[in-house]
Amino acid sequence: MKYLLFTFLNIFTVCSSHTAPKQTTTSQTQRAERLEPKELSLTWEVLEEKYQGKNQTLSVLTFKNEGKKPLPATGWSLYFHSTPSFKTKDSDAPVKTEPINGDLLRMVPTASFKPLASGATVRVEFVAAGQILNESRAPKGFYLVWDDDKTKGHDLPSVTLVKPAKDQVGWIKPQDIFAQNRSIKDLPAQQLTKVFPSPAQYKETGQSFNLTAAVPVIADNAFQREATLLAGHLETIFGQKPAVQAPGAAGKAIRLQKKAGLGPEAYELEVTPQGIVLSAATPTGAFYATQSLKTLLPPSALAKKQASVAVPGVQVKDEPRFGHRAFMMDVARNFQKKEQVLKVLDLMALYKLNVLHFHFNDDEGWRLEIPGLPELTQVGGRRGHTLDEKNFMQPALGSGPTVDASSGSGYYTKADFIEILKYARDRHIKVIPEIETPGHARAAIKAMDARYERFMKEGKKAEAEQYLLRDLNDKSVYRSVQYFNDNVINVALPSTYAFLEKVTDELLAMYKEAGAPLQTIHYGGDEVPNGVWEKSPVVQNLLASNPSLKNVDDLWYYFFGKIAAMAKARNLYVSGWEEVGLRKVRTNGKLSYVANPDFVKENMHMDVWNNQGSNIDLAYRMANAGYKVVLTNVSHLYLDLAYQRSYEENGLYWGGFLDVDKPFYFIPLDYMQSMRVNDDNQPLTSLAAFDGKERLNPAARANIVGLQSPLWSETVKTPERLEYMLLPKILGLAERAWAPDPAWATNPASAESKAAYTQAWSSFVNVLGKRELPRLNYYSGGFNYRIPTAGVLVEKGQVQANVQLPGMTIRYTTDGTNPTMKSKAYTGPITKKGMISFAVFDAAGRMGRVTTVENK
Known part of the structure; x- marks a missing residue:
């Protein structure tokens, strides 16, 4: 019987195989007759800004069939990323757009779309809100999905972005x-301060x-780790690692020695013909002394192996202005591998930045393995x-x-994170993890939805609901700033707090295993949209059972x-964005925010970014109310903003533009005096926006605990x-956070202060151009800084x-x-007629953007 069955199956298989080609389905035929997705090219170009006199942009997307088979009239969708306002101009356009969620949209053919033959093109015009100053707001990430297999996305060639034919937005x-x-x-190199950031x-x-390399590093027992790291750096210069020894040896040496009476981050550095002495009261101070010694060394020392290096004779006494x-x-949003995080920590340590605020989760991704919650990275990562x-x-x-x-996918394993923590610990950098709550929590x-479904399939309802973050019956309607309608945790669910306790405890365990300090966790707290929680049954039950909660606004404080x-x-304190410490006040239907007195006593620390519009003075209002404030001003410290108002300079610009000068001229304790330009980078002609704004009280100055650049x-x-x-903008932050308050900041409007600022700015950019950026061509493998x-x-x-x-x-x-x-180096005015092209080059031969002008 088995033999007969086996023979029958073989015959069936052979017959099926032999006759299969005659049974080709309609779907298979259609697939064979349509173009390959990689053969569909797209070109996008801005046609008109301020279209129809409104704050909107008209653009055109051109489809071209580069293959030999047609793109059908139906049966496909193009997915892409843009603002949901990106819609076709004409009602009878051959395609229409549909928002999905967040910045993901879909484009589908309409009845007027005709098959796109080989070599043919079709142009579709679109209107979108706002101006498009550079490519950061261009539609991107196009891929094709066939209707007969909607689970599979097919990559298209990258969309070609064409610079607008004329300047309609006032580029620089x-x-x-x-x-x-x-x-x-252009200052002589010998006149420059050779320790950076500027010492006290x-x-x-x-x-x-x-x-x-024969000069040993002799270190007090408390400073052995710092001495070992310094010796490792010197090995990259000499090709040989200097010996690290305990105190007692005589002769020329680098000596790390204890000295009582210095502050926790203070140090002294002295270089004489007899050796180098680094003095500090703590390992942290000793470490900063070694970092200053690194910047004291000539930047060319890293370009190739050296037999010896002349270290300038100096006397330095130094400590930071801010502790944070x-x-x-x-x-x-986009993942960076562990190796890049370690490289960033090297950079931070060199310039004495001591806090890495690690934003590892948001709507678009969760990047840290949490034992017991594998879905966080398997799904959310x-x-x-x-x-x-x-x-x-x-x-x-x-x-x-x-x-x-x-870079949309990726995460750090527990082992990766512990390695990051140890690396930061050794460099005296605190890592503050951020768990975004309750908004920005879509990942x-x-x-946790995926976890819920897994356990429900197993019939384990209690386990399924243990860490659920949303009310399954919530009918609330909202849309976040980033266009999501499902990204806010429900704060009435007990499972929400079980989840946060689980994540917090696993973080604490990782820090303990790494031997790294952890005094605070950042719990987010920003940009929760209106409409959230209003139609949630569990929220309504909570409001009904708790008389102290009047409405959904009160859930914030709860x-x-x-x-x-x-x-x-x-034994932790809470860090958060400014909204954590604010209370909503509604007067005559108008919403405003004031510092919430209830949390001041809870030692909450606020990262205050919003100094726009009516919130210009928000950081000072919160500090005056008693909150510890980290200045994170968008106007001067947001590194993701484009350097300049230029089409070629990618980066966001909703908060203005940020070149290397803005962090440098930031005045922390009177930052309204730093606000020289508006969001369009035009000089402020009126200071009316500052009228009636709250200034920092002298007694509250101690509440400004530091600066931060995101x-x-x-x-x-x-x-x-x-x-x-990151570079060189972050160097302005390093200077302003570490160096003493400059004299020009006291009364920046005076002629004397303006002259002092001009001199200080010249010194700063000379140090960057002649010392620090040449150093960073090689330091930690070299950095791709902007030229x-x-x-x-x-x-x-x-x-x-001229050059910056x-x-x-x-x-x-x-x-x-x-x-x-x-090409010929510029040395003075050029009189030749015609088109002349310029570019700036660094010492390693990398070049900046080309500028072409006509001398008529």
């Missing part, structure tokens, strides 16, 4: 950059020390084309249809009160782009050029080609 001009650079003087006291003696000097790294988000998240920010193929919500209690029980990663998809947006664009002025038949960072070289051509390292 070469002469504008020239004017900005005009006050900068600094004196050069003229008596240098000859450093070689932070960089916020967003790895949720991965993005790709999906119809239900049960296995991974939908694409966002142009991450594409393929899971694990872009966590979707992950939630963060419970969070504060949870943190306090674990780098949100919506447009940051690669390590190179991260470094470009400035040349300023160019055509006037009276002459062409003049002296020490870099301007080169030019007159033959229509782009400059190269072999």
